[in-house]
Amino acid sequence: MSADIILRKGLSIPISGKADLSISSADSSDNFVVYPSDFHSVVPKMLLKEGEAVLQGQPIFYSKANPQIKFVSPVSGTISNIERGAKRRILAIEIFSNRKSDKIKHKVVEPNNLNSEDIKKKLLESGCWPFIKQRPYDVIADPNSTPKSIFISGFSTAPLAANVSFILSSKREDFQNGINVLAMLAPKVHLSVDASSDSFLAEVSNAEVHHIKGRHPAGNVGVQIHHIDPINAGETVWVVGPVDVARIGAFFSTGIFDASQMIALVGPVVKSPKYFKSHIGAAVAPLLKQAGINSNGQIRVINGDSLSGKAIHANGNLGFYNNTLTVLAEGNRYRMFGWLPFTGSKIFSMSRTSLSWLLPKRKYALDTNMNGEERALVVTGEMEQVLPMDIFPMQLLKECMVENIEKMEGLGIYEVAPEDFALVDYASTSKIEAQAIIREALDLMIKEVG
Amino acid sequence: MNFIRERIDVIKKPFGKGQRWERFAPAVNAFDTFLFVPNHTTQKGAHIRDGVDLKRTMVTVIIALLPAFIYGVYNTGYQYFIQSGLAFNFWDAMLHGALKIMPMVAVSYGVGLAIEFAFAVYRGHEVNEGYLVTGLLVPMIMPVDIPLWMVGLSVAFAVFVAKEAFGGTGMNILNPALTARAFAFFAYPTYMSGNKVWVSEATNIDGISGETVLGSLAAGNDVSYSMFDMFVGAIPGSIAETSTLWVLVGAAILIFTGVGSWRIMVGGVLGAAVTAFLFNIWGANALMSFDWINHLIVGGFAFGVVFMATDPVSAAQTTKGKWVYGLLVGVFCILIRVFNPAYPEGVMLAILLMNVFAPTIDHYVVEGNIKRRKKRLVKATLTPAT
Numbered sequence: 001m002s003a004d005i006i007l008r009k010g011l012s013i014p015i016s017g018k019a020d021l022s023i024s025s026a027d028s029s030d031n032f033v034v035y036p037s038d039f040h041s042v043v044p045k046m047l048l049k050e051g052e053a054v055l056q057g058q059p060i061f062y063s064k065a066n067p068q069i070k071f072v073s074p075v076s077g078t079i080s081n082i083e084r085g086a087k088r089r090i091l092a093i094e095i096f097s098n099r100k101s102d103k104i105k106h107k108v109v110e111p112n113n114l115n116s117e118d119i120k121k122k123l124l125e126s127g128c129w130p131f132i133k134q135r136p137y138d139v140i141a142d143p144n145s146t147p148k149s150i151f152i153s154g155f156s157t158a159p160l161a162a163n164v165s166f167i168l169s170s171k172r173e174d175f176q177n178g179i180n181v182l183a184m185l186a187p188k189v190h191l192s193v194d195a196s197s198d199s200f201l202a203e204v205s206n207a208e209v210h211h212i213k214g215r216h217p218a219g220n221v222g223v224q225i226h227h228i229d230p231i232n233a234g235e236t237v238w239v240v241g242p243v244d245v246a247r248i249g250a251f252f253s254t255g256i257f258d259a260s261q262m263i264a265l266v267g268p269v270v271k272s273p274k275y276f277k278s279h280i281g282a283a284v285a286p287l288l289k290q291a292g293i294n295s296n297g298q299i300r301v302i303n304g305d306s307l308s309g310k311a312i313h314a315n316g317n318l319g320f321y322n323n324t325l326t327v328l329a330e331g332n333r334y335r336m337f338g339w340l341p342f343t344g345s346k347i348f349s350m351s352r353t354s355l356s357w358l359l360p361k362r363k364y365a366l367d368t369n370m371n372g373e374e375r376a377l378v379v380t381g382e383m384e385q386v387l388p389m390d391i392f393p394m395q396l397l398k399e400c401m402v403e404n405i406e407k408m409e410g411l412g413i414y415e416v417a418p419e420d421f422a423l424v425d426y427a428s429t430s431k432i433e434a435q436a437i438i439r440e441a442l443d444l445m446i447k448e449v450g
Numbered sequence: 451m452n453f454i455r456e457r458i459d460v461i462k463k464p465f466g467k468g469q470r471w472e473r474f475a476p477a478v479n480a481f482d483t484f485l486f487v488p489n490h491t492t493q494k495g496a497h498i499r500d501g502v503d504l505k506r507t508m509v510t511v512i513i514a515l516l517p518a519f520i521y522g523v524y525n526t527g528y529q530y531f532i533q534s535g536l537a538f539n540f541w542d543a544m545l546h547g548a549l550k551i552m553p554m555v556a557v558s559y560g561v562g563l564a565i566e567f568a569f570a571v572y573r574g575h576e577v578n579e580g581y582l583v584t585g586l587l588v589p590m591i592m593p594v595d596i597p598l599w600m601v602g603l604s605v606a607f608a609v610f611v612a613k614e615a616f617g618g619t620g621m622n623i624l625n626p627a628l629t630a631r632a633f634a635f636f637a638y639p640t641y642m643s644g645n646k647v648w649v650s651e652a653t654n655i656d657g658i659s660g661e662t663v664l665g666s667l668a669a670g671n672d673v674s675y676s677m678f679d680m681f682v683g684a685i686p687g688s689i690a691e692t693s694t695l696w697v698l699v700g701a702a703i704l705i706f707t708g709v710g711s712w713r714i715m716v717g718g719v720l721g722a723a724v725t726a727f728l729f730n731i732w733g734a735n736a737l738m739s740f741d742w743i744n745h746l747i748v749g750g751f752a753f754g755v756v757f758m759a760t761d762p763v764s765a766a767q768t769t770k771g772k773w774v775y776g777l778l779v780g781v782f783c784i785l786i787r788v789f790n791p792a793y794p795e796g797v798m799l800a801i802l803l804m805n806v807f808a809p810t811i812d813h814y815v816v817e818g819n820i821k822r823r824k825k826r827l828v829k830a831t832l833t834p835a836t
Contacts, residue, residue: 013498015498159498230826232823232826232827232831233827300491300497302497306497307498308496309497311497326497328497328498330491331489331491332489334486334487334489335487336454336486336487337486338486338487339483339487339503339505339506339509341506341509341510341707347501348500348501349500351500351709352707352708353501353502353507353510353707353709354501354502354506368491369487369490369491369499370488370492370499371499371500371501371502371503372487372499372502372503372505372506373488373490373576374576375503375504375576375578375579376578376580376619376620376621378504378578378580378619378762378763379504379507379762380711380762380767381711381762381767384769390819390822391819392768392816394767395767395768395812407820410820410823410824411816411819411820411823412819422496425496425499426496426498426499426500427500428500429500429502429504429507430620433494433495434495435494435495436494
């Protein structure tokens with residue numbers, strides 16, 4: 001298929017442990033969890049107390065800043081525990097499933113008969129609203145804002161990320177329904193598909209389809225927005241994950257909050273990486289047990305991909321948004337003289353200071369070692385190699401560090417999300433934490449500019 | 451390996467958090483991390499990281515410097531024996547050179563690292579590896595007979611004033627190694643220029659003298675070296691600058707590994723070649739009519755453009771900026787050579803000058819990006835989306 005956007009910069013990290021295109025199911029555990037930290041900048045206000053019964057799709061908390069935005073339970077059962085951290089911040093809401101799948105059923109309405117306000121209301125009531133995020137700032141969309149367009153990236157280029165077309169292959173109708181719903185909310189819906197593979201996603205109607213070719217982060221919606229219809233100061237764009245589009249579609253055709261989650265369990269230490277039929281908030285331990293873990297040492301389980309995902313405990317639970325569950329070996333080991341150039345070819349490097357470039361087809365069992373220590377910014381040009389945007393990454397990061405809002409605006413802070421800088425984290429010789437710097441800068445912008 | 455690791459952990463114990471010698475931890479860590487890549491794991495951000503780090507990058511630069519350095523050691527002995535008319539073989543030349551140069555290297559690293567360690571402890575950050583390269587560069591660009599205390603003083607000046615005063619590694623405006631040379635050049639001109647400093651022992655033995663090619667041209671003398679000699683580097687000059695051949699080998703390593711910016715190197719060569727070619731046509735003095743290609747292979751030009759101008763901290767940092775910066779380094783190098791008889795070699799001053807202007811070049815490149823974004827905003831507000 002021909003591509004209308006070709007991105008030449010970027011990097012596909014050759015990490016081993018890609019999921020086979022086969023679907024398994026694992027024993028489900030009774031223990032489900034919702035992590036409020038999945039919803040950045042949301043301060044949760046509880047609607048239910050510990051010990052209270054809850055139905056699937058019933059709101060359990062709402063956003064303090066915007067009470068319309070409700071977050072619902074993925075299962076029916078009882079709230080068994082509310083885990084709090086410092087300053088009584090809620091870390092996790094544990095729900096003990098009663099295995100009955102009692103659900104809240106909303107009235108089914110044909111979306112074409114609704115106006116955009118009604119659709120917003122439906123999404124807010126049903127708990128589907130958190131699937132809609134906004135740029136700038138990469139937070140849950142403000143229902144009172146009007147987006148200039150909605151973007152959906154129909155593929156992911158992140159290392160070992162779940163294959164979107166595979167996950168959605170049984171949900172074509174839901175996906176189309178979801179697009180139809182979203183098309184009522186904004187003047188335009190953009191859907192990008194991978195130009196290097198044929199996907200049914202390219203045939204959906206009611207959206208403008210873009211064919212994009214390139215290495216990671218070509219699949220990042222922020223990069224796509226930048227090349228299709230960049231965000232100017234004062235503008236808002238909404239973004240929805242492709243699987244969540246199908247979830248929204250399913251809600252409008254059944255009236256039920258669809259909490260089923262197809263998950264790709266991947267990573268170098270997973271014995272048989274594959275897809276699992278699971279559930280939002282389900283415990284990951286049964287999945288890990290079923291697929292098998294091949295490691296003597298400590299492991300790190302990550303909700304999401306190995307670049308931007310969030311580490312959880314090995315007895316933790318799936319997050320709200322992720323379709324990928326990555327398992328890596330912890331790299332807490334010393335390597336004697338490991339810094340010498342042209343040694344350690346088992347660790348991939350995009351620079352030619354290691355010999356890994358000699359083996360372009362090799363897959364690497366990467367772990368979580370830093371491979372060095374943080375240093376002052378010295379090397380230039382490497383960040384630009386992995387950011388296919390008309391943005392000066394190092395200059396932007398430096399302005400973010402000194403909190404110069406005017407310069408940050410000028411250099412394009414509204415166009416980026418932390419995940420777009422994930423490869424900068426990865427590639428940086430000085431081991432700087434670019435994603436954290438961008439996230440803090442975006443939070444500052446929310447506070448100062450709004 | 452485990453035994454060594456355990457020993458180190460025992461030695462490091464009093465330097466740990468909350469322990470007695472905690473504030474000196476950076477100094478101990480600097481040694482430890484040279485033996486072992488630490489066991490640190492990613493705590494936030496990307497969970498996996500590239501195999502490259504600053505140590506590896508800096509050591510790659512040192513590897514690229516070694517061919518020119520080793521030839522410099524040989525050439526020091528070679529020039530001495532040729533001038534003094536004694537019989538010698540390869541190893542005699544190497545030995546003579548090594549006896550002269552290794553003490554300079556030791557002084558440069560000793561003084562520089564001592565200051566770097568002191569600042570790391572004082573500021574509470576880890577020791578950055580940048581000085582590993584600077585420390586080797588400094589002796590490589592000095593005349594061979596410079597007294598060791600001058601090397602030490604120049605290094606101290608460069609590290610204090612050019613680097614630490616600006617905040618340390620990554621923040622300096624000027625290239626520290628060139629600052630050390632410029633300091634020595636202006637503070638002790640008799641040891642840094644003329645016809646008595648470029649060959650080993652020339653200051654002590656009357657029979658030995660040696661002028662650099664550019665020096666003799668500036669003095670109105672003819673050049674007695676063949677183009678081959680100039681290219682290979684069998685000519686008097688600063689210790690490791692003479693051999694364009696081995697500098698090119700270093701350039702190949704830097705470009706291939708991606709550690710050095712090829713844009714700056716190509717820009718520099720282009721700028722110098724075109725400028726020198728234009729002066730060839732004009733031809734008003736000996737240096738103007740000096741063949742443009744010879745301009746590229748004599749003096750410190752090749753060495754400066756490959757190893758000094760490409761210092762990523764003091765060079766321009768944007769892609770476009772690197773081209774402009776490189777070109778101007780070349781242009782100014784030839785301009786200074788041709789128009790200023792007091793400084794027959796212009797590359798040091800050209801690079802230092804462009805170091806000062808690099809942030810300005812970047813400023814205009816970055817402003818271009820900001821203006822594009824502003825224009826887009828204006829356009830968007832004038833034509834609302836349909």
